[in-house]
Amino acid sequence: MKSWRQALRDGAVSGSVASVLSTAALSAYGEQEDGTPYGPTNAISHWFWGRRATQRDGPSMRYTALGYAIHHASSTFWAVIYEKWLGEHAEQKSLVPAFAGGTAIAGLACFVDYTLTPRRLRPGFEQRLPRRSLFVVYAAFGLGLALRGMVASEESRMESPRRHCIPAGRP
Numbered sequence: 166m167k168s169w170r171q172a173l174r175d176g177a178v179s180g181s182v183a184s185v186l187s188t189a190a191l192s193a194y195g196e197q198e199d200g201t202p203y204g205p206t207n208a209i210s211h212w213f214w215g216r217r218a219t220q221r222d223g224p225s226m227r228y229t230a231l232g233y234a235i236h237h238a239s240s241t242f243w244a245v246i247y248e249k250w251l252g253e254h255a256e257q258k259s260l261v262p263a264f265a266g267g268t269a270i271a272g273l274a275c276f277v278d279y280t281l282t283p284r285r286l287r288p289g290f291e292q293r294l295p296r297r298s299l300f301v302v303y304a305a306f307g308l309g310l311a312l313r314g315m316v317a318s319e320e321s322r323m324e325s326p327r328r329h330c331i332p333a334g335r336p
Contacts, residue, residue, distance in 0.1 A: 166249070166250065166253070167248060167249055167252060167253060169249065171248070172245050172246075172248040172249035172252065173245055173248075175244075175248040175252055175313060175314070175317075176241055176244040176245030176246075176247070176248045176249075176252075177241060177244075178244075178313045179244040179247065179248060179252070179309065179310050179311075179312070179313035179314070180237070180240045180241030180242070180243070180244030180245070180310075181237070181240075181241070182309040182310075182312050182313055183240045183243070183244055183305075183306045183307075183308075183309030183310045184233075184236055184237040184240035184241070184306075184309070185309070186305040186306065186308060186309040186312075187236070187240065187302050187303070187305045187306040187309065188206060188233060188236060189305065190298075190301050190302045190304075190305040191205040191206055191236075191290055191294070191302055192205070192206065194294050194298035194301065194302065195290075195293060195294065197298075198293075198294055198295060198298055199293050199294065200222070201222040201223070203221070203222060203223055203224045203228075203229050204221070204222050204293045205289075205290035205293045205294055206228075206229050206232040206233055206236065206290070207219070207221040207222075207225070207228035207229050207232050208221075208232065208288075208289035208290050208292050208293050209231075209232035209233070209235050209236050209288055209289045209290060210227070210228045210229075210231040210232040210235065210289070211285075211289040211292075212235060212285070212286060212289070213231060214227070214228065214231075218232070218289065219289060219292045219293065232289070236288070239274075239288075240306065240309075243270055243271075243273075243274045243306075243310070244310055246270060247266060247267065247270040247310045247311075248313075248314075250266075251263070251266030251267075251269070251270070252266075252313075252314050253314070254266055254311075254314070255311045255312075255313070255314020255315050255317075256314040256317055258315065260315075263311040263314060263315065264307070264308070264311050266310070266311065267306075267307035267308060267309070267310035267311040268304075268307045269307075270307065270310055271303045271304065271306045271307030271310070272303070272307075274303065274306070275299075275303045279291070290302070
């Protein structure tokens, strides 16, 4: 099992990937279902701006940037949990456990978001999108969690063995 320090490092990357993929899904379904790619991300900023954020259609620093920042931070939180307990499966190229782990963490995040979290602190994009779209958003998030390890695994196999032979203290 990874140390918390390594899980934090890896979680910053896998959280970013998961955040970008799930935001792309939010934007695509926002455009398709709600007529605006920005509405679902804007709605996340309802934590600070209340109902106005859920009704904002266009891009803005106030709503869109803050909504994305909240989403990104949340994605990174869940990614650290994934990396701590399940991230090694992806690094070992164990596809089924890696993606099952990503799915499990995405499912846990969804459960916490909509069952344990007070309404005021829920993601907010559910106010702009139907449930079927939310399923795809969380699925994209789960996929993103596993991708970092899969890519890291490929890079480490392609690394030059000479890199490991350099004495300590020399570049």
